[in-house]
Amino acid sequence: QEIQTVGGEGDSLYGGTVPLELTLANGTYSLKDPTRGNSFTADMGNKTDSMTCQLFGTKCATGTLFTSSDNLFGNGSTSSRESAAVDAQYGTDKTWDYFKLVHGRNGIFGDGSGSSNRVHYGTNYANAFWDGARMTYGDGDGSNYGPLTSLDVAGHEMSHGVTENTADLTYSGESGGLNESTSDIFGTMVEFYAANPEDPADYLIGEEFDLQTHLGFRRMDQPSSDGASVDCWDSGVGQLDVHYSSGVGNHFYYLLAEGSGSKTIGGVAHSSTTCNGSTVTGIGRDAAAKIWFRGLTVYMTSNTNYAGARTATLNAARDLYGAGSAQYSAVAAAWSAVSVG
Numbered sequence: 001q002e003i004q005t006v007g008g009e010g011d012s013l014y015g016g017t018v019p020l021e022l023t024l025a026n027g028t029y030s031l032k033d034p035t036r037g038n039s040f041t042a043d044m045g046n047k048t049d050s051m052t053c054q055l056f057g058t059k060c061a062t063g064t065l066f067t068s069s070d071n072l073f074g075n076g077s078t079s080s081r082e083s084a085a086v087d088a089q090y091g092t093d094k095t096w097d098y099f100k101l102v103h104g105r106n107g108i109f110g111d112g113s114g115s116s117n118r119v120h121y122g123t124n125y126a127n128a129f130w131d132g133a134r135m136t137y138g139d140g141d142g143s144n145y146g147p148l149t150s151l152d153v154a155g156h157e158m159s160h161g162v163t164e165n166t167a168d169l170t171y172s173g174e175s176g177g178l179n180e181s182t183s184d185i186f187g188t189m190v191e192f193y194a195a196n197p198e199d200p201a202d203y204l205i206g207e208e209f210d211l212q213t214h215l216g217f218r219r220m221d222q223p224s225s226d227g228a229s230v231d232c233w234d235s236g237v238g239q240l241d242v243h244y245s246s247g248v249g250n251h252f253y254y255l256l257a258e259g260s261g262s263k264t265i266g267g268v269a270h271s272s273t274t275c276n277g278s279t280v281t282g283i284g285r286d287a288a289a290k291i292w293f294r295g296l297t298v299y300m301t302s303n304t305n306y307a308g309a310r311t312a313t314l315n316a317a318r319d320l321y322g323a324g325s326a327q328y329s330a331v332a333a334a335w336s337a338v339s340v341g
């Protein structure tokens with residue numbers, strides 16, 4: 001029997017109705033996209049993995065591929081197990097397209113191969129993770145958090161795969177903060193790239209599934225507003241959890257792209273101040289993203305720290321725009337504004 005690629009539609013939790021590319025075989029449609037490296041989404045049935053799996057990314061349960069007798073998946077609510085799967089698959093699609101069309105990268109691994117998603121992992125699990133080979137999403141606890149399958153988190157987690165397969169920033173100390181920041185940066189850029197009115201893009205991470213405050217886990221314009229992340233570099237940031245030391249890189253990136261001061265983005269009031277009292281003029285998201293991507297993939301290495309990230313992104317800006325460019329000067333100014341260099 002012939003295996004075909006067919007268009008379909010999904011009714012997601014956070015992105016409204018979205019187009020899907022599906023696999024059709026023997027009259028059964030599956031949530032597997034041949035146009036994006038056969039990326040697919042599977043149901044974990046609320047089971048978890050052994051510790052061995054989480055540590056080594058091997059011998060993990062793969063879950064059950066989502067299939068259907070028609071080309072429609074989900075109903076826009078958690079009453080259908082398929083809805084979170086639609087978000088996850090949509091997240092894979094947009095992240096794939098973002099890296100391919102904006103940065104010329106052929107998938108997470110750079111070789112055209114796809115990645116998979118596992119949804120409904122565990123019970124009341126309020127996290128999501130990349131294990132080196134695939135994505136896994138919990139359903140949240142249902143009172144503080146819904147399923148973690150928002151587009152920014154999908155982009156965040158899959159960007160860990162891009163980092164791992166490029167600079168391979170060590171996941172501790174300052175390099176760990178840069179690793180986390182890279183994921184917040186590209187997760188956010190994927191949200192902007194998708195330009196989905198159902199999920200207006202902003203610099204908040206995880207706002208879509210935050211049932212209480214709708215502010216999510218982190219925000220890039222003022223990282224310290226979460227009570228744990230830092231806005232400014234100091235010699236102690238390497239001792240912090242990587243999800244907090246990332247604040248320095250996130251704050252840098254926001255200032256570089258958007259500049260200091262206040263503005264409304266995606267319907268949310270954003271406001272960013274500098275650590276040195278300077279005013280920074282943003283160069284826009286497209287240039288900032290190109291600079292970070294080139295810095296990451298050409299100049300950063302596993303032990304790059306914040307000072308090294310300053311050099312890496314300056315080198316990238318010089319390559320892309322020239323040493324006398326406004327973009328180059330803005331990179332220097334934005335790092336200085338977060339006390340790096």
Ligand code: ASN
Binds near residue numbers: 130156157
């Ligand atoms: N969601 C978390 C992250 O991507 C999972 C973890 O702590 N590794 O960073």
Ligand code: ZN
Binds near residue numbers: 156157183
């Ligand atoms: Zn992360």
Ligand code: CA
Binds near residue numbers: 188205
């Ligand atoms: Ca967001």
